[in-house]
Amino acid sequence: MAQIAFMLAVFAATSVVSYLLISKVPQRLHTPLMAFTNAVSAVTILGALLLFADEVSPVEGVLGGLALVMAAFNLIGGFAVTDRMTGMFKQQ
Amino acid sequence: MGSWQDVTVDLIVIAVFIAGIAQFRSPQGARRGNVTTAVAFAAALGLLVYRNAIGYPWAVVPATVVGGLLGWLVSSRITMTRIPALIALQNGAGGGASLLVSLVELGRMGSSAGVLPTTFAVAGALVGGVALSGSTIAAAKLEGRMSPRPRTLRGHNAVLLALLALVVAAGALTLTLGDAARIAALAVLVGSTLALGVVFSVRVGGADMPVMISLLNAFSGLAAAFVGVAIGNQMLIAAGAMVGSSGTVLTLVMAKAMNRPVSAIMVGRQLAEEPRAAAPVVPEAQAAVPGAEAVAEPAADPAAATEPEPATGSPVERAAAALAQASSVIIVPGYGMALAQAQSEVAALAAKLESAGKTVRFAVHPVAGRMPGHMHVLLAEADVDYDHLFEMDAINDDFAATDAALIVGACDVVNPAAISAADTPISGMPILNAHEAGTVIVCNLDEKPGYSGVPNPLYDNPRTILVFGDAKQTVGELLRDATVHQP
Numbered sequence: 001m002a003q004i005a006f007m008l009a010v011f012a013a014t015s016v017v018s019y020l021l022i023s024k025v026p027q028r029l030h031t032p033l034m035a036f037t038n039a040v041s042a043v044t045i046l047g048a049l050l051l052f053a054d055e056v057s058p059v060e061g062v063l064g065g066l067a068l069v070m071a072a073f074n075l076i077g078g079f080a081v082t083d084r085m086t087g088m089f090k091q092q
Numbered sequence: 093m094g095s096w097q098d099v100t101v102d103l104i105v106i107a108v109f110i111a112g113i114a115q116f117r118s119p120q121g122a123r124r125g126n127v128t129t130a131v132a133f134a135a136a137l138g139l140l141v142y143r144n145a146i147g148y149p150w151a152v153v154p155a156t157v158v159g160g161l162l163g164w165l166v167s168s169r170i171t172m173t174r175i176p177a178l179i180a181l182q183n184g185a186g187g188g189a190s191l192l193v194s195l196v197e198l199g200r201m202g203s204s205a206g207v208l209p210t211t212f213a214v215a216g217a218l219v220g221g222v223a224l225s226g227s228t229i230a231a232a233k234l235e236g237r238m239s240p241r242p243r244t245l246r247g248h249n250a251v252l253l254a255l256l257a258l259v260v261a262a263g264a265l266t267l268t269l270g271d272a273a274r275i276a277a278l279a280v281l282v283g284s285t286l287a288l289g290v291v292f293s294v295r296v297g298g299a300d301m302p303v304m305i306s307l308l309n310a311f312s313g314l315a316a317a318f319v320g321v322a323i324g325n326q327m328l329i330a331a332g333a334m335v336g337s338s339g340t341v342l343t344l345v346m347a348k349a350m351n352r353p354v355s356a357i358m359v360g361r362q363l364a365e366e367p368r369a370a371a372p373v374v375p376e377a378q379a380a381v382p383g384a385e386a387v388a389e390p391a392a393d394p395a396a397a398t399e400p401e402p403a404t405g406s407p408v409e410r411a412a413a414a415l416a417q418a419s420s421v422i423i424v425p426g427y428g429m430a431l432a433q434a435q436s437e438v439a440a441l442a443a444k445l446e447s448a449g450k451t452v453r454f455a456v457h458p459v460a461g462r463m464p465g466h467m468h469v470l471l472a473e474a475d476v477d478y479d480h481l482f483e484m485d486a487i488n489d490d491f492a493a494t495d496a497a498l499i500v501g502a503c504d505v506v507n508p509a510a511i512s513a514a515d516t517p518i519s520g521m522p523i524l525n526a527h528e529a530g531t532v533i534v535c536n537l538d539e540k541p542g543y544s545g546v547p548n549p550l551y552d553n554p555r556t557i558l559v560f561g562d563a564k565q566t567v568g569e570l571l572r573d574a575t576v577h578q579p
Contacts, residue, residue, distance in 0.1 A: 001208075003321050003329060010106070011317075011333040017110055018338035022345055025116045027458065027483055030346065031465035033116050034302075035179050036126055037338055038309050040109055040133075042186045043331035044220075044316040045156075046140055047193040050323060052152050053144045060199065063192045065151055069159035071189035074182045077163025079130040081178060084167060086126060088472040089119030 032085045039078025045071035101139060102327045106334060108132040113338065119478065136327060172473045173430040176462040180231040180305050183312055187223025190216050190315035191285070197322055198266055198278060207267065209322045214263030214281070216318035218256075221285025223312040226293040230301050230308065234462055242297040251291055258284040296358065302463040303347050303354065310339025346464050407559040408566060411498075412573035414531040414557060418495035420451040422487065424526050427461050428501020428536060430470050432563035438500055439474035441571045448574070454480050455487045455524050457505035488525050497529035499550075500563050501536060507548045532556040535566045 025033055048067040056064060108129055115125030146152060163182070170178050194216035201210055232238035245251055262281040266274050296304045313335025320328025347354045405413070415421065423442060429435055446452045454471060461467040468481055491497060499506055506526040526532055527550055534550065538560050541547050550556050559566045 003324060003326075004208075006326070007317055007321055007329045007333050010330050011337050014106070014110070014334040015337035015341065018113065018334075018341045021110070021113045021116075022338060022341050025113075027464050028456075028468035028478060028481060029116050029119065029122055029465060030342070031175060031179075031463050031469050032119075032122055032126075033113070033342065033465075034306060034309060034463070035175070035182075036112065036116070036122070036129070037313075037335055037342065038179055038183050038186070039126075040129065040331060041183070041309060041313040041316060041335040041339075042189070043133075043328060043335070044186055044190045044193060044312070044319060046137070046325060046328050047316065047319045047323060048189055049137075049140060049146050049152065050144060050325065051193060051196055052146050052148045054147075054200075056148060060196050061148070061151060063196050065155040067189040067192035067196075068152060068155035069162075070185040070192070072156045072159025073163040073166075074186035074189065075133070075163065076160035077167045077178075077182050077185075079126060079133075080164045080167035081170070081175065081182075082126045083123060085172075085175065085469050085472075086119050086123040088172075088469065089478045090472065090475060 028089075029086075032082050035078055035082040035085065039075055039082060042071050042075035042078060045075055098326060101136070102330050105132055105136050105327060106330050109331065109334060119472075140327070171433075172466075172470045173433070174235065175469060176302065176305070176466060177231045177234040179463075180227045180234060180301070180308075183305060183309050184224045184227030184231065187220045187227060187308070187312040187315060190220030190312060190319055191224055191282070192220075193319050194220060194315075194322065195278060195282065197319070198263075198281075199274070201266075202271075202274065205267070210263065210267055212318045213322040214259070214266075216315050216322060217263075217281060218259050218285050218288075219311050219318060220315035221282060222289035222292060223308045223315060225286040225289030226308050226311075227289075227305065229290060229293040230296075230305050234301055243294040245291070248291070248295060252288065255284050255288040255291060259288065300352065303343055303352070304358075305463075306339060306343040306346055307354075310336050310343060313337075313339055407557055408569045408573070411533045411535075411557045411559050412570055414496050414533060415445060415498070415570065415574060418450060418531070420494045421445055421453075421496045421498060422491060422494050422526070422529065423452065423454045424497060424499045424502050424506055424524055425454060425456065425460060425467050425471065426500065426502025426505060427466075428503075429563055430461065430466075430501070432501060432537075434500060434535075434563040434567050435470050435474040437564055437567040437571055439471065439476045441498075441567055441574060442476065442480070444571060444574045452480065453482055453487060453490075455482055455484065455491075455526075457484050457502070457524050459521075460502065460505055484522065484524055491525040492528040495530040497526040497532045499526055499532065499534045499536070500567060503536060503541065503548055504546070506550060507546060509546050509549060512549075513546070526550070527553070530555075533559060535559045535561075535563045535570075537561065537563070 045068065048064055048071050051060065051064040112125035112129040115121035166178065194213045198213045201213065229238065259281055262277045262284065265277040269277055293304060313332045317329050317332025317336060320332055343354065423438060425438060429438060442452045454476065456467045458464055461470065468478065471481060472478060506524050508527050510521045510523045532550060532555060534556060539551050551558060
């Protein structure tokens with residue numbers, strides 16, 4: 001229960017902060033912003049890693065390994081593509 | 093709940109992420125924020141591994157490295173045109189990971205687990221699965237592998253609800269069934285969530301994909317948070333909730349910029365889309381071009397310095413002459429420019445015109461490109477300074493005082509029918525007032541309307557110079573002409 005309350009509390013608090021911050025992001029940076037938040041959503045990789053903290057059956061191993069591949073793809077790919085995009089903008 | 097050290101670390105990670113978003117006000121700040129957050133992430137990962145004695149390194153390390161390497165390679169090579177599709181794909185991967193983790197957890201929990209952890213594991217599987225299949229459909233639509241037309245099934249909402257009920261039922265059954273039957277229930281669960289994601293997303297039109305991707309992004313954050321509740325990991329809960337909330341906010345902000353309520357987008361009421369300026373087009377069942385559609389013509393400006401009727405040279409020559417005479421130019425890029433890969437020619441032309449002493453600016457409509465901000469990234473890649481790029485509201489009033497408007501691969505975003513005709517799919521959509529410029533030059537593939545099917549009266553206006561064909565070539569010719577006449 002405490003965890004659910006925590007989740008809701010974080011959701012509420014970050015909603016307010018996000019709203020204030022995101023409305024200040026200029027439209028030209030919306031695409032990199034999407035890529036950035038997308039990378040952070042790959043935090044699920046923590047869950048995938050934790051699967052391997054316990055004993056793992058072969059099936060679980062395959063599924064968990066696949067989850068790791070996908071989450072890592074999302075995580076690294078997301079940060080990399082955001083970096084590439086934001087690095088392209090030039091101003092004299 | 094974890095120890096106070098864990099909580100502190102979690103809060104630090106959240107703080108860094110928030111600080112990251114806060115830096116997204118300038119491109120340089122965004123780059124810094126991105127790097128900082130990535131480093132914080134690495135630290136969080138290291139801490140997790142350190143604290144939890146993660147076993148099976150011979151499996152874990154290669155899997156992570158392979159995924160990471162693949163992600164990095166694809167991101168380094170992708171063209172800017174395909175970035176929205178890549179974002180969708182990456183999001184799907186994350187959602188899929190949440191689905192798989194939830195599945196394993198559900199398998200492990202069995203009937204001994206409480207209702208609460210099971211519920212959240214099911215929720216994680218549900219949202220993750222929808223994110224996975226929904227994002228895959230989105231990527232397919234953006235890549236042109238799937239028709240952007242929204243597809244509504246008969247009783248669409250009923251199907252959605254039925255699939256949802258199936259997921260819930262299958263999830264509930266995992267609590268009661270024995271081992272073998274539980275596997276079957278889990279299989280049904282997975283199948284239903286994937287189907288749900290498909291049914292959910294086929295109804296959304298191609299032009300509205302950005303909003304849907306943003307929503308699915310929020311979903312994949314929520315999925316991570318649910319997994320966190322199910323396994324009791326605070327960092328997951330916090331980071332997931334954060335992405336869920338910021339994703340929701342961004343979705344609403346983007347929908348507002350596109351002037352489309354989210355509800356309309358989700359049920360597939362269509363909006364306009366730019367036509368391709370080149371490249372093979374997915375054959376569309378074009379709406380019949382209603383020649384009789386009564387559309388008010390933009391008022392002709394008799395005082396404008398214009399070219400006479402077609403008789404004095406080819407379209408390219410007339411366009412080049414108009415540009416040479418103009419002292420102010422506004423360029424309106426559209427997705428067609430990206431498809432023709434003409435952005436470097438456009439950028440070079442802009443630079444050339446500017447070095448001849450003209451004022452050159454770019455007007456970017458909120459729905460230009462496949463995503464808000466997509467055009468900006470495309471033009472940045474072609475080395476256009478970002479202070480030459482103007483949002484619609486900032487530049488729209490300036491068209492009337494501008495000598496030449498150059499439209500490249502855009503149609504509906506400059507279609508005056510949107511403001512003068514009622515009951516078209518694009519009525520009420522704000523447009524760029526290119527029709528108010530002294531001379532309008534259109535570099536599109538052909539005169540076919542955009543996906544809205546609404547004909548563009550700009551094409552009929554005698555003041556408009558229509559330069560049809562592959563934009564890479566036509567703009568290239570304009571560039572050559574400008575180079576010759578204005579060294």
